[in-house]
Amino acid sequence: MTDLVTFGETMLRLSPPQGTRLETTAEFDVRVGGAESNVAVAGASLGLDSVWLSKLPRSPLGRRVVSELRAHGVRTGVAWDDGDDARLGTYYLEHGGEPRGTNVIYDRADSAVTTVSTEELPLGVLDDATAFHTTGITPALSDAAAETTRAVLERASAAGATTSFDLNYRSKLWSHAEARETLTALFDHVDALFVAKRDAEAVLEREGEAVEVAHGLATDFGFETVVITRGDRGALALHGGEVFEQPVYEADTLDAIGTGDAFVGGFLAKRCAGGDVDAALEWGAATASLKRTISGDLAVVTPTEVERVVAEGEGGISR
Numbered sequence: 302m303t304d305l306v307t308f309g310e311t312m313l314r315l316s317p318p319q320g321t322r323l324e325t326t327a328e329f330d331v332r333v334g335g336a337e338s339n340v341a342v343a344g345a346s347l348g349l350d351s352v353w354l355s356k357l358p359r360s361p362l363g364r365r366v367v368s369e370l371r372a373h374g375v376r377t378g379v380a381w382d383d384g385d386d387a388r389l390g391t392y393y394l395e396h397g398g399e400p401r402g403t404n405v406i407y408d409r410a411d412s413a414v415t416t417v418s419t420e421e422l423p424l425g426v427l428d429d430a431t432a433f434h435t436t437g438i439t440p441a442l443s444d445a446a447a448e449t450t451r452a453v454l455e456r457a458s459a460a461g462a463t464t465s466f467d468l469n470y471r472s473k474l475w476s477h478a479e480a481r482e483t484l485t486a487l488f489d490h491v492d493a494l495f496v497a498k499r500d501a502e503a504v505l506e507r508e509g510e511a512v513e514v515a516h517g518l519a520t521d522f523g524f525e526t527v528v529i530t531r532g533d534r535g536a537l538a539l540h541g542g543e544v545f546e547q548p549v550y551e552a553d554t555l556d557a558i559g560t561g562d563a564f565v566g567g568f569l570a571k572r573c574a575g576g577d578v579d580a581a582l583e584w585g586a587a588t589a590s591l592k593r594t595i596s597g598d599l600a601v602v603t604p605t606e607v608e609r610v611v612a613e614g615e616g617g618i619s620r
């Protein structure tokens with residue numbers, strides 16, 4: 302039995318040392334990151350049998366992605382692109398404190414995953430999977446990636462997996478209107494939606510308090526679970542007609558990239574292990590806070606650390 306399957310693009314992340322600008326840096330810290338593999342790594346770190354599906358160039362760069370994910374216990378189901386010009390998506394990340402802010406520059410156009418099709422992915426793994434997860438980044442990459450996302454969600458759902466989807470709007474990939482049209486068309490095959498409050502407003506045009514937004518989305522799209530994240534105001538989940546609130550656990554932030562994916566990975570790890578939604582929210586929040594203390598996109602954490610944060614965490618528990 303496979304616990305969790307995810308599908309999406311993973312990139313190399315290149316960042317100058319803290320305090321150094323992209324324009325002047327002589328060196329880059331090299332990491333591997335992508336929303337869906339970040340979730341798979343968090344899940345694997347927390348005990349799940351996780352599989353990540355994607356397409357990569359058959360090159361040292363593609364192999365680097367696979368070896369890193371495998372090192373974190375994720376099984377990989379990869380379609381290899383043999384083309385001479387096959388590309389691995391990359392992104393440049395310049396960490397900056399206030400008032401400069403953190404900046405991301407993507408170099409991912411025409412990457413291998415933009416030509417992905419269902420025929421080349423090992424989708425048999427979905428037949429005995431408990432959960433399937435993908436995000437709104439993948440369909441933004443190309444028409445082929447959008448169509449494959451739809452087909453994989455449909456197949457996962459038909460196979461009986463619980464499907465989850467993180468809206469993850471990325472303004473550097475597409476407009477609010479394009480995202481709304483493409484993503485809402487996928488919602489028929491989604492059981493659990495994760496969405497940041499700001500994306501619910503800007504992309505899904507939902508105004509109001511998180512609880513109203515969650516009820517509206519569940520009613521309109523038939524989600525079993527809706528989780529709304531609100532940054533330092535914590536998360537709210539609607540499931541089975543009940544509302545659960547979860548504050549954040551405080552953290553010293555070293556690297557905030559990957560916090561949202563760590564939240565989802567922690568949540569799914571608890572749900573796949575049979576936990577209730579309120580316990581899953583605690584695990585999500587604790588995994589997210591631990592991620593903030595770790596460099597890179599990946600939440601390399603242990604169940605014991607997560608349990609300790611839940612037991613002792615500053616944020617407390619609100620039920």
Ligand SMILES: O=C(O)C(=O)C[C@H](O)[C@H](O)COP(=O)(O)O
Nearest residue numbers: 334335336558559560561562598
């Ligand atoms: O930008 C993309 O397309 C990526 O996939 C790179 C990052 O790994 C995720 O964006 C992290 O997402 P958060 O967990 O919301 O910080």
